[in-house]
Amino acid sequence: MAEVPPYQRPVWQARTHRTGLISSHIRQEVKDYNDDYLKTLERLQKFWVTRVRDAGCDFDEDVLEEFEDNPCINSPLSAGQLECIQMDGDSAELAYIYLPKSRADACAVNGGLTSVPDWMCFWRDGMKKFVALDIAPTDARSTKNKIVAEYHRMGCSEVDADDIEHVLTIPVTDYMGEDGCVYYRSRPLTFDIIANTPVIPD
Numbered sequence: 001m002a003e004v005p006p007y008q009r010p011v012w013q014a015r016t017h018r019t020g021l022i023s024s025h026i027r028q029e030v031k032d033y034n035d036d037y038l039k040t041l042e043r044l045q046k047f048w049v050t051r052v053r054d055a056g057c058d059f060d061e062d063v064l065e066e067f068e069d070n071p072c073i074n075s076p077l078s079a080g081q082l083e084c085i086q087m088d089g090d091s092a093e094l095a096y097i098y099l100p101k102s103r104a105d106a107c108a109v110n111g112g113l114t115s116v117p118d119w120m121c122f123w124r125d126g127m128k129k130f131v132a133l134d135i136a137p138t139d140a141r142s143t144k145n146k147i148v149a150e151y152h153r154m155g156c157s158e159v160d161a162d163d164i165e166h167v168l169t170i171p172v173t174d175y176m177g178e179d180g181c182v183y184y185r186s187r188p189l190t191f192d193i194i195a196n197t198p199v200i201p202d
Contacts, residue, residue, distance in 0.1 A: 002055040007048050007075050012037050014108040014168075014193035022197045023138045026169055029195035033171075034091045041071050048076075073173055073191065085171045085192075092171040095132035095183045098147045098199065104166035108196040113170075113187045120163065121187070122155040124177070129184040131156060132176070137167050137200050144199070150182055169195040 012033065017025040049068040052059050059076075067076045070084040071092075086093040099107070099116065106115035113130055121128040131154050135142050144161040151159035171192055176183040 002057050004057045004059060004077070005048065005051045005055065007077055009072075009075055010037070010040060010044065011111065012192045012194070014111070014196055016105060016108050016196040017198070022200050025197050026137070026195050030091075030094065030169065033192070033194045038071050038085070038092065045072065073171075073175075073188075083173050083175045085173055092194075094136070094194070095134060095170055095172050095176070096136055097130060097132045097168040097170060098164045099166055099168065100163050101165040101198070104168055104196050107168055108193050111193065112190045113168075113193075114189055116187050119158040120151065120156055122184070124184065127186045129177070130187055132170060132183040132185075134181045134183065136169075137197070142200070150180075154179065154182055154184070164199055167197055167199050168193050169197075 015029060045067050049064050052064060063076050063082065066082050066084065070082070071087070073083040073085060074080075076082060097104075097107075097113070097116065099120065103115050103117055103120075107113055116130045118128060121130050123129070131151055133147065133150055135146070135150075144164045147164050148159055148161055171194065172183055173185070176185045178184075
């Protein structure tokens with residue numbers, strides 16, 4: 001039986017913005033992510049699936065079909081199920097994690113979400129979960145009071161307005177749970193951080 005070929009997921013490098021029009025920065029990063037990165041990722045995934053099939057490898061066909069049809073955060077060779085990016089047409093669905101500047105910067109540099117602090121997470125199913133919102137920083141609902149209220153509703157009672165300094169724009173995946181306007185997930189070592197920007201002042 002042929003050996004399964006290796007798969008290397010391309011890395012999306014988040015850019016951190018300090019100044020300028022925040023809405024324009026986010027819009028451009030999201031456009032680049034959707035138009036360039038995701039299209040490249042989907043082509044590479046389909047190419048890998050073709051290689052596996054052409055080589056006659058012993059590989060789960062259900063996994064191959066899912067990987068062929070959906071852009072994924074992880075590799076089909078990793079343990080556990082595939083984590084698929086949720087799409088709305090040709091664009092990734094988006095969520096926003098509001099954090100202190102130092103923690104947002106650490107996430108962007110490390111390319112993952114392990115730097116989301118414990119006090120901004122809550123326990124569910126025996127694991128700490130981060131809080132992301134469907135409220136973009138340009139949304140009329142995006143006030144610090146509203147964001148803090150959602151953290152408190154999820155059990156993160158120590159969060160206050162001083163913590164809401166930066167926002168990470170991330171894709172929604174099928175690993176995430178939903179509770180009202182909140183998405184939640186355990187903190188992954190690697191994840192696509194589309195943009196890291198200051199919040200827009202109230």
